[in-house]
Amino acid sequence: MNKKALSLVEITISMAVLILVMLPSFLAFSSGNQGIQMTDYEFRAHNAAIELVEQTISLPFDMIKSGQYDESDIVDGANFADTPAVFHLSFSSEFKPKMLIEDIIKNKKVVFKKVTVTINYPVTKLSKQRKDFSVKVIINNDSV
Amino acid sequence: MTLCKKKAFTLVEILVAAGVTAIFLGMAVSMFIGFGKNFSAGEGSAVLMQECALFVARLRNDLNNAVKDNTNSFITIDENQIKLNVYDSEEGKVKPVIYSAVPQANGCYNMTRRVANGSSRPIVNGKIASFSWQLKEEVISTGTPPIKSIKRYGVEIDLKMGSSDLKNKSFDFKTIIYPIRVNKMR
Structure with missing residues (x-):
């Protein structure tokens, strides 16, 4: 009776094939988790931008000084321009803010x-x- | 008498194959468990993040439409409740809106929102582990003549989301909401 059994090489190759087949399902877990982390950071970035916009537009129009502000200017407790x-910032230092304020002039007046x-x-933690993420708003000069 | 020639595994072959299989399976199982744990933690956090985002968006919308009343007040904040006067642009009316944190048996809170004399509607169901909210009043001098002092209001929110059915999962969130209408009413 001549029975052919599986060789060690065959078993090893079949195991490797099995791992390769299983790999996409493991990666699906991983990418799902990464997607959730991305949403977390997007949500926080969105909130950070809204927070900065709201506190800026809450000031009187003539106190909103035009210019470009980067992360060294936008610091919790630091003065806004002169x-x-x-600034009051509740987001962490992982989020780097920048702000650009431009005048829109009509008839020599900032309107x-x-x-x-x-x-x-x-994008994710690691x-x-x-x-x-950017937010743009236009503020009206009530005194014009 | 003929001898039957059987080819079988040797003990060494079986041991090596079993060893290799055990290593592969061990790796696969540990990867599976690791990914599974991360995924379930992430999934739980996603649920909490979604509830938090909905609550903050609703509160932000109400605060941005809040207006001052005859007594120059727009908000009353106590430990478990926020009351504000919100301008409803659809009806052109100012309506009182009340947010209430209702403690639950599991130690967490429900957050409800009630408009005028309507019924309380839940916004977050038992997934707030702890929270604090506080009104910040900041007096700013305009600096340029004519010098005047203005007030900038902000509502500081600190939320810790979590619940007993989402064990070991939490979502912490902190922000300040500046009520735009109120801050523009000078």
Whole structure:
């Protein structure tokens, strides 16, 4: 009676094939989790941008100083430009804010100010990849 | 008499094959358990994040439409309740809106929202582990003549989401909401 049994090489190859087949399902778990982390960071970046916009537009129009502000200017407790108003930030240092305030002039008068807030944030906790989230608002000069 | 020639595994072959299989399976099982744990933790956090986002968005919308009343007040905040006067642009009316944190048997809170004399509607069902909210009033001098002092209001919110059915999962969130209408009413 001549029975052919499986060789060690065959068993090893079949195990490797099985692992390769299983790998996509493991990766699906991993990418699902990564997606949730991305949503978390996007949500926080969105909130950080709204928070900065709201506190800026809550100031009187003439106190909203035009210019470009980066993360070294936008610091919790630091003054906004040369005004007595201070920044209040509740987001962590992983989120890097930038703000651009531009005048919109009509008949030599500033009628609107365009505020653009950009938050640079990490895509996930361990990732070095970063993304930008921007919010733009136009503020009306009530005195014109 | 003929001898039957059977080819079988040797003990060494079986032991090596079993060892290799055990290593592969061990790796696969530990990967599966690790990914599964991370996924379930992430999934639980996603549920909490979603509930938190809905609550904060609703409160932000109400605060941004809040207006001052005859007594120059727009909000009353106590330990478990926020009362505000919100301008409803659809009806052109100011309506009182009340947010209440209702303690539950599991130690967590429900968050409900009630408009005028309507019934309380739940926004978050028992997934707030702890929270605090506080009104911040900041007096800012305009600096340029004519110098005047203005007030900038902000509502500081600190939420810790979690619940007993989502063990070991939490979602912490902190923000300040600046009520735009109120801050523009100077």
